[in-house]
Amino acid sequence: MRLPPLNALRAFEAAARHEGYIAAAEELHVTRGAVSRHIKLLEDHLGVQLFRRHAKGVALTEAGRNLQPVLERAFRDIVLGVERISRDAQELRILCPPATSLRWLMPRLDDFRTCHPDIRVRLTTDFHTLSGFDNTEYDIGFSVSKWPRNDARIAVETVFPVLMTPICTPAMAESLRASGPEGLADATLLHDTPRRTDWRDWLATYPVKGVSETSGDTFPNLDMAVKAAVMGAGVVMADLVLCRDELETGALVAPFPDLACKASYGDVCLVGERSRWEDPKVRLFRDWARKAAQPDVDRLHRA
Amino acid sequence: MRLPPLNALRAFEAAARHEGYIAAAEELHVTRGAVSRHIKLLEDHLGVQLFRRHAKGVALTEAGRNLQPVLERAFRDIVLGVERISRDAQELRILCPPATSLRWLMPRLDDFRTCHPDIRVRLTTDFHTLSGFDNTEYDIGFSVSKWPRNDARIAVETVFPVLMTPICTPAMAESLRASGPEGLADATLLHDTPRRTDWRDWLATYPVKGVSETSGDTFPNLDMAVKAAVMGAGVVMADLVLCRDELETGALVAPFPDLACKASYGDVCLVGERSRWEDPKVRLFRDWARKAAQPDVDRLHRA
């Protein structure tokens, strides 16, 4: 299997398509002489005449007429394949769970798009599959560091730590401050998942007599639980980073800011296939995410 | 639609298939440095990394893994297409009517094959279609020059003229010579076609009282009519070139050698699509046929 000179094939294909050397030369941005030489070279290589030469231009021989569509198709397939991988290489498919997506990533993502306008970002807001990370659908994902991953091919990198403390409306906070943590026994606990891990984790660190994570209302995600808290429905266990907005505007306040604990599931982190971890687009996103989280990390340290 | 450097694509394809530059370099008969440069060039051109470099060799990135099969297929298609036209270019498809085939072409064709062993000859022994010449199935054909062709795209070239005279067994010839042409009235005429044109043409030139082409037996082709004549079945109208063997061996003789006429259908000739007339293989066959017929032509002139 000996391939003929590829550039000569390309020249021939163009000449055959245009039925003339001049048009082909224009397409290839060369002179007619170059096209002429290429085609002669190819004919010599194959030992087959591809064009019959008239005074007024050239005409394909049967051999040439048979070869042209084969080449046109092959070259088109190559172009399509190349375009596809170029497109894929510039498309960053991110998976991000709802709370992190709505409350951290989406407000910041425009900055990433501005910094890297050539990268097409496709964000999917959803939870991970049970297996940990779907490396066929996504290039990178947000997750938590202590997720039970047993796949060595998945890389993990912390973005920001999760510090939790109860928060509620200013009015409710005032009465809680007056009563101390025991006042929580009279309050409605708001859980960001039906699993109630948020309050369980916090109560494990700061046990409060008469308060159990089994009480209170559950929501499918943190955003909804926080919205309920803003409406005065109860006390939500806040991730200090993800609830920054409400705390800054004063819509919600922390009655016991010193009673903050780390989440048992670890930090918010990025996960991705290790073999793709240094892909330019993935690398750029990781670098950007770390930088974007820096203010949040600093704020936690100051607190 | 901008094609990347084709030689770089080829180098990449080989490297991807072998999962290493050294094996690819061997396949391409170059050094690993050359492969390395090609692939770097391609990566720069595409702006996509195709290999991840380890200390122990390279591994395809997802982009590279996607691109390789596309290229492998495209290159394979090109090779197959090129091989096909090379093969076709060396295959000469000849159509030849039965008499000319059996009595002229086939005994001489081995000489052509010996002179041009690279050309694969495919002889079809059959009559032409009514339309004159099937240029899709055949590269060249034997025919007769006065065939009513109205297609200007068909080229025609005489091979040898057709001179006809009655021939028969020596015994029958002796009695005919004694009786003169009028003796034909008592003989059985043998016709090489049901159309009886052979005797009609000859009788138009040399009218014989009491002899008409409407009498006698017909055969599907000259060969069978001649065989019948050899068996003493009658007098056949012989093409002097095609019946040379029988005349030379004395199996048949011409009682009136001076009463020879040209066939109304003209000469035996070659026909073919004018646009393919100068194809190397066609050209070679035409030149060979003219040369092969020269002894026959000379013999007619001597007679």
Next chain:
DNA sequence: GCTCATGGATCAGTTTTCCTAACCCATGAT
């Protein structure tokens, strides 16, 4: 933990390929 073998990266210098520019030639139209 040192050494070596492996496989790729890099670079200077050379070879090969490719291209241009200017010319030629054949033919059909004016």
Next chain:
DNA sequence: ATCATGGGTTAGGAAAACTGATCCATGAGC
């Protein structure tokens, strides 16, 4: 007869590809 068109051809220079030597990182073997 002249011109316009479209290829063919050539020398010379630009661009590419290649070589061969050297360098480098790493994993295996001792």
